[in-house]
Amino acid sequence: MEEKGAAEAAAMSGGxxxxxxxxxxxxxxxxxxxxxxxxxxxxxxxxxVVRRGVSSLVIVHxxxxxxxxxxPVAAHGIAIAYAPAAxxxxxxxxxxxxxxxxxxxxxDACKQREASVNATGAILEGDAKEAICQAVEEMxxxxxxxxxxxxxxxxxxxxxxxxxxxxxHACCPVLVVKPSKAHDK
Amino acid sequence: xxxxxxxxxxxQQQRGEPKPQKVMVAVDESECSHYALEWALRSLxxxxxxxxxxxxxxxxxxxxxxxxxxxxxxxxMPVVAPELxxxxxxxxxxxxxxxxxxxxxxxxxxxxxxxxxxxxxxxxEMICEAAEESKVDLxxxxxxxxxxxxxxxxxxxxxxxxxHSKCPVLVVKKQD
Numbered sequence: 554m555e556e557k558g559a560a561e562a563a564a565m566s567g568g569x570x571x572x573x574x575x576x577x578x579x580x581x582x583x584x585x586x587x588x589x590x591x592x593x594x595x596x597x598x599x600x601x602v603v604r605r606g607v608s609s610l611v612i613v614h615x616x617x618x619x620x621x622x623x624x625p626v627a628a629h630g631i632a633i634a635y636a637p638a639a640x641x642x643x644x645x646x647x648x649x650x651x652x653x654x655x656x657x658x659x660x661d662a663c664k665q666r667e668a669s670v671n672a673t674g675a676i677l678e679g680d681a682k683e684a685i686c687q688a689v690e691e692m693x694x695x696x697x698x699x700x701x702x703x704x705x706x707x708x709x710x711x712x713x714x715x716x717x718x719x720x721x722h723a724c725c726p727v728l729v730v731k732p733s734k735a736h737d738k
Numbered sequence: 739x740x741x742x743x744x745x746x747x748x749x750q751q752q753r754g755e756p757k758p759q760k761v762m763v764a765v766d767e768s769e770c771s772h773y774a775l776e777w778a779l780r781s782l783x784x785x786x787x788x789x790x791x792x793x794x795x796x797x798x799x800x801x802x803x804x805x806x807x808x809x810x811x812x813x814x815m816p817v818v819a820p821e822l823x824x825x826x827x828x829x830x831x832x833x834x835x836x837x838x839x840x841x842x843x844x845x846x847x848x849x850x851x852x853x854x855x856x857x858x859x860x861x862x863e864m865i866c867e868a869a870e871e872s873k874v875d876l877x878x879x880x881x882x883x884x885x886x887x888x889x890x891x892x893x894x895x896x897x898x899x900x901x902h903s904k905c906p907v908l909v910v911k912k913q914d
Contacts, residue, residue, distance in 0.1 A: 578781060596906060599756040600876075605784040695781065701900075720900060721881070726777060726910040729900050 577608025581694040583685050583715070584614050584659045586651070589700035593730035594659055597698040598666045610672040612659040613688050615681035616652045652676045682718035690724045698728045758787035759875035764865045764895075765794050765841050767833065774880035774910035775841060779848040785876075789853040792841045793868050795861040796830050799823065862898035869903055877903050881911040 582597055584590040594612070602610060656674035663672040677684040689697050701716045720727045763778055765771040775792070838854040845852040855872075857864040869877045881896040896909045 593906075600759055600785055601782070603756055604758065605782065716900070717897070720896065720909045721911070723911075724913060726774075726908055728906060728908040730906040731904065 578605070578695045579609050579611070579693065580607045580696045580698060581611045581613055581685075581689050581692065582659070582698040583681075583719075584612055584655055584700075585681075586655050587700060587702060589702055589730075589732045591659065591662060591700070592732055593698050593700035593728075594662055595666075596730045597728070598663060601696070601698075602663075602670050603666065607670055610663065610670045611692060611694065612656055612663075612672065612674040613677060613685055614652050614656050614659075614674070615677045615679065615684040616648050617679075617681075649676075682715045682722075685715070686719060686722050686724075689719075694725050696726055696728060697723050698730065701729050701731050759785055760791070760873065761786045761876045761878060762791040762793055762869050762872060762874040763841075763878040764861075764899075765792060765837055765880075766861065767837060768880065768882065770880035770882055770910075770912040772840070772844065772880075773912045774878055775844055777910045778878050778908070779845060779850055783848060783850060786850065789851040790845060791853050791855060791872060791874065792838065792845070793855040793857065793865060794834050794837045794841075795864040796834050796856065796858045797861060798859060799826055799830065862895040862902075865895065865899055866902045869899075869905060874905055876906050876908060878908045878910065881909050 578601075580597060580601060582590075582594050584594060597610075601607065653676070656676060660672055660674055663670065675688065677688050685697075697719060699716045699719060716727075716729050720729065761778070761782070763771075763775050765775055778786070778790075834856045838856065842852050842854065855868060857868055865877070865879070877899060879896045879899050882894070896907075900907045900909060
């Protein structure tokens, strides 16, 4: 994992910091369609990728599994019907499309900053928190970066919070970036 | 303001080259917070604008327990011997100082200058307050990795900080 690939990026920005950027770091950034996650990605790019250099950056996006697609049908007797196979297929395609857009938007953000980093995207399926947790473990990430919607306590309890789960279960340090409230430095 | 003074990197302002961040690490006597400090020094040294702020929060003295110990003292006597309180306070201060010294040592090993802060009060609230007052750009805390039930009852400093701090929070869990 000690790739020297990021040495160029590290040298141009990390050299003057005194401490040499040692072994390359693998950073995973979880994105979804929200602006907050893009903001988190931007923060990570500016402060970690450019300043310190990473050996690889992986954009992960979790899309819900296809078996969640049931819909209530107002038919006699049966209140819920499982979606027919064709509908599932087309929903899955739509989901894939959305996921691809989300990941490519994130990868574009990486390119814009001209961060000379090896950025790849990964689309995971299933429950977001568990899928991301597992992916981070499998890829041996050194750091996971998340955005946070800043939900209040109650919403967080009902809707569940991906960032809460990951902070406590991920196998690596987790950086949670909140949307900035325009606090200038 | 939060901009670091000495960093010479600011001269290459090609496209708004991102500047080093003002970072605060909260430590207490737990191993996991020192692990968090070491991780930060190892992995994020170029990101940190010197000096690194290291904060430890002394919990308020549990005066309630101390009072209970003198239950049954005759009326009119001071409920808690002032010497006892004083010695407890001194002990707390010694502990905090020892923590700060240990943190300074770790930072010195990595060649990072450090500024120490000691606050008194409820740890989670004081950490967030101090981070806000010092206008830090990044707050780093350790995490005990307690189970969900314990976390619910004992509370979690890292959880609180994550929800209430205005700046990004990095939670470093010590891996077994």
